[in-house]
Amino acid sequence: MNAAQDILSLRLVSARMLTPEIRELRLESASGEALPGFEPGAHICVKVTLPDGSSAWREYSLIHLEATDSPSSYTIAVRREETGRGGSRFVHEALQTGQIIEVRAPRNQFPLDESSSRAVLLAGGIGVTPLASMAASCLQRQRPVLMHYAGRSRTGMALMSELETLLDTNLHVHADDEQGRPFDVAALFKNELREGDHLYFCGPLPLIDAVIAQADQHNWPRSHLHFELFNAPPAEEGDQAFEVEIASTGQVLQVPGDKSILDVLNDAGLDPLYDCNRGECGVCATGVLSGEIDHRDYILTEREKQAGNIMHPCVSRCKGPRLVLDL
Known part of the structure; x- marks a missing residue:
């Protein structure tokens, strides 16, 4: 803990x-x-x-x-x-x-990296709050910075005047009601990001998912992707109960459809390590000896997910009846 x-x-x-x-x-x-x-x-x-x-x-x-x-x-x-x-x-x-x-x-679970490479900031709605401070810090350190700020309408986008003053032409604003469409994440990767850039993004889950999907398609290095979730991924309709077995003791715990594995481990007094509770920090990573994992984290690569030997119990679940955890 x-x-x-x-x-x-x-x-x-x-x-x-x-x-x-x-x-x-x-x-x-x-x-x-x-x-x-x-x-x-x-x-x-x-x-x-x-x-x-x-x-x-x-x-x-x-x-x-x-x-x-x-x-x-x-x-x-x-x-x-x-x-x-x-x-x-x-x-x-x-x-x-x-x-x-x-x-x-x-x-701080969402720090700026220490490099001098250009920082590209992508804010979706209220996700602007941590990125505004990053933009100011980059300018103070004379680090190149470009910010994209997307929202449904300018009237609902906070800190607009402050960012316009701060960033001038390095701020690109996208309002859905003006453009007639959501922000184009694919175009960001295709037309604007260049080798060496670090991309920082924060906002609603659909934006986070879209950026990660495009990053995977463009083989963007994970070390140059930085993001923060405001909430844990929501429970999915049809989540079923299953069992987890603790390999070291043989103890079997029941995980209901409306609770996470991490919650159940805590309730059982096992005191696992964890931090963000949103599947983005990696602290709760746990080995899996058997069972099919339903990965819902934002840490593992597709190759690591396919290997099926590690999971993040704060958000991920089981696709079958039982997981055996290396605990």
Whole structure:
């Protein structure tokens, strides 16, 4: 499991609507101290209250357009999701200026690489939040950068004016309602990406899937692909229950259709290593001795999936009745 993180008490000092659905919040230390620094791509976890009264943690990317080791505030932007589990509704409806909330200190699962190669940033909707900070950092470091920002309509795309000022001609905006079609990922690979570029992308799952599919078709090196998911891949209709056997002990666990293998392992007290819970970090990689894997992660290559000897139990499942795990 993850190492314990510092819990910060932060005060909401200002809030504004960037679009009809996206609320920006600026948070400062309740005690007036400088906050822990962070690198572009980092996020904080905010403690929210769900509709049933329970508490949960939600991750929101930090927006910072000026580099500093000791920031005086954190800025996040949260899109209201009417069909979500309730965290974004809490942020939009319940959090008021002056209120103190609990926040986990910044973590970064989506860092910029250390090379000087051109960074190509592709933002889909609210996926712009970590990429805006990356764009600013590239400019500050005099690293070549190009950003594509795609959304359904300009009226729903946050940080547009800031990015236009920051990037000028290095910002390409695609609005579906203006172009009459979604962003063309295939054209990005065919016409714009060049050898040595590092591609960073963040947004809804269809965009992530499309980019990875095009990358595979163009034999784009995985080491030059960097992305972040906001949510775990959704459960698929028809997911069935199955068994997992722990090879070292012979213990057999039942995995229902609505729970992940990782959840079941945790419930059984096996304390597996994991981090993102979205199939993108690779920390929970687990050996498989037998059984047919239903791979749903974003880590393994097609060749590794075909080998069938490793899986990510946070999202992947079994196509048959039983998997035997090398645990």
